[in-house]
Amino acid sequence: MTPFKKVLLFCHRWLGLISGLVVFIVSITGCIFCFQDEIQDAMYDYRHVEVQNKPYLKPSDLINIVAQKHPKASSDYIIYYGADRPAGVMANLGKEGLKYVYMNPYTGQVTHTDSPQTNFFIIVEYIHLYLLLPPAIGKWIVGVSVIIFMVIMVTGLILWWPKRKTDRKRSFTIKWGGRWRRVNYDLHNVLGFYATAIAMILAISGLAIAFEPVSRAIYNMANVGNGIKYEDEVTEPKSDSLKTSGIAKQPVVDIAFAHARQQSPNAEMFLIHNDPAVSGAIGVGAYPKSLHYAKATGLEFDKYNGRVLKSYIYDKKSPGLKLTEMNYDIHVGQIGGLTTKIIAFLASLICASLPITGFIIWLGKRKKNRSKTGKARVAVHHKTHRRAVQSV
Incomplete structure (x- = not known):
C-alpha cells in the first residue's frame, strides 16, 4: 500500500469510529422517515376525507x-x-x-388533535435533525458528522477501487458463499460503492435544509451567470402598520x-x-x-x-430558487415518486449498516494484529530460551 493510501486508510478508519454512532442514528431515522406519509395514511383514518x-x-x-x-x-x-x-x-x-x-x-368537523411531542414520526424527525438535543447543539453535531461521513465515503471509494480490470467483476459483487468475515467485508465495500452517489445527494440536501450557507451556496451555483441575487429574489416584504x-x-x-x-x-x-x-x-x-x-x-x-x-x-x-425549494423532496426521496423513495430508503439503510460492518472489520483486524504480536512474542521467547540452553 502506498503512503498516500495509508494516510487515507488512517483517516477512513478513525473518522468512521468518531462519527459512526451519529451516522447510524441519522441514517436509520432517515430510513424510517422515508415512508412516514404512506405508513400514517395506512394507520390513521383522519388523514383522508x-x-x-x-x-x-x-x-x-x-x-x-x-x-x-x-x-x-x-x-x-x-x-x-x-x-x-x-x-x-x-x-x-x-x-x-x-x-x-x-x-x-368541507364541514369543519374536528377529526383529530395531535401534539408534536407525542407523534412518533415527529420524534423520529427530531432525532434525525438534532439527536433530541437542543437544536443549536444537535444541529451542529449532526452536520459535522454528515460532513465527516461524506469524507469517509470518498476515501472509502478511493481505497476500494480495484486497480486491474480483471478484479472489477469480483469487486462489484458480494461473495455470499464465503466465510462470514468475507461476506461482512463485501457488504461494507460493495454496498458502500453502490450507495455512494445517492448518499452524497441525501447528505448535501440534508445539509442545505439545516444550514442556510449550504442552501445559499447551492442557490448561487445554480444561478451562475444569470446575475440574480438571493437577497433580491427571496427577501420577504413587510406590512407597514402605519399605512x-x-x-x-x-x-x-x-x-x-x-x-x-x-x-x-x-x-x-x-x-x-x-x-x-x-x-x-x-x-x-x-x-x-x-x-x-x-x-x-x-x-x-x-x-x-x-x-x-x-x-x-x-x-x-430562478434555477437556484427552484433547486433549493426541491431540497426536502430530494432529501426524503419523493422527488421522483415511489421509485426514488425506495432508492432513498435503501441508500439510507446501507448508510446505517456501514458503521456496523466497518466496526466489525476494524475489530477483526485488531484481534488479528494482537494474535500476530502474541505469536511473535512466543517465538522470540522460544528462540531466547534455546540460545540460553545452548550456551549452558
Whole structure:
C-alpha cells in the first residue's frame, strides 16, 4: 500500500469510529422517515376525507373552530392538504406548546388533535435533525458528522477501487458463499460503492435544509451567470402598520387564500402562514401535489388590506430558487415518486449498516494484529530460551 493510501486508510478508519454512532442514528431515522406519509395514511383514518361537491371552508372559519376549543391559541399555520385530505391548523398555545388540529375542510368537523411531542414520526424527525438535543447543539453535531461521513465515503471509494480490470467483476459483487468475515467485508465495500452517489445527494440536501450557507451556496451555483441575487429574489416584504388606510372588510387570510386559489387553480395543497407575532405579510404557498413541497407558487399579502406585496410564480423563479425549494423532496426521496423513495430508503439503510460492518472489520483486524504480536512474542521467547540452553 502506498503512503498516500495509508494516510487515507488512517483517516477512513478513525473518522468512521468518531462519527459512526451519529451516522447510524441519522441514517436509520432517515430510513424510517422515508415512508412516514404512506405508513400514517395506512394507520390513521383522519388523514383522508370524502370528497364533496362544495367549496372548502374559509381559513377564518377554521381559525374560529380552533378558537372555540383553544381560546388562547393563535393559529399560526393553516394547511389545506388536498381534496381528499383534511385541513390542518397549527395552534400555538404558548407555554402549553403546539397542537395540530385536523378538520374536514368541507364541514369543519374536528377529526383529530395531535401534539408534536407525542407523534412518533415527529420524534423520529427530531432525532434525525438534532439527536433530541437542543437544536443549536444537535444541529451542529449532526452536520459535522454528515460532513465527516461524506469524507469517509470518498476515501472509502478511493481505497476500494480495484486497480486491474480483471478484479472489477469480483469487486462489484458480494461473495455470499464465503466465510462470514468475507461476506461482512463485501457488504461494507460493495454496498458502500453502490450507495455512494445517492448518499452524497441525501447528505448535501440534508445539509442545505439545516444550514442556510449550504442552501445559499447551492442557490448561487445554480444561478451562475444569470446575475440574480438571493437577497433580491427571496427577501420577504413587510406590512407597514402605519399605512392602515383601506383596511379589508373581510379577514385578510380569506382574501389571501381566495387569491392563491385563483392564481393556482390546479394546486392540490395550500399552506398559509398566518403568524400574528410576525411583522411580515401573510404568506400563501400553492403546491401542485399534496404532501410534496417542490414546484410551489408563493404569494405575500399585506396583512391589513390584503394587497399582494410579492409573488413567487414558479415559472418565473430562478434555477437556484427552484433547486433549493426541491431540497426536502430530494432529501426524503419523493422527488421522483415511489421509485426514488425506495432508492432513498435503501441508500439510507446501507448508510446505517456501514458503521456496523466497518466496526466489525476494524475489530477483526485488531484481534488479528494482537494474535500476530502474541505469536511473535512466543517465538522470540522460544528462540531466547534455546540460545540460553545452548550456551549452558
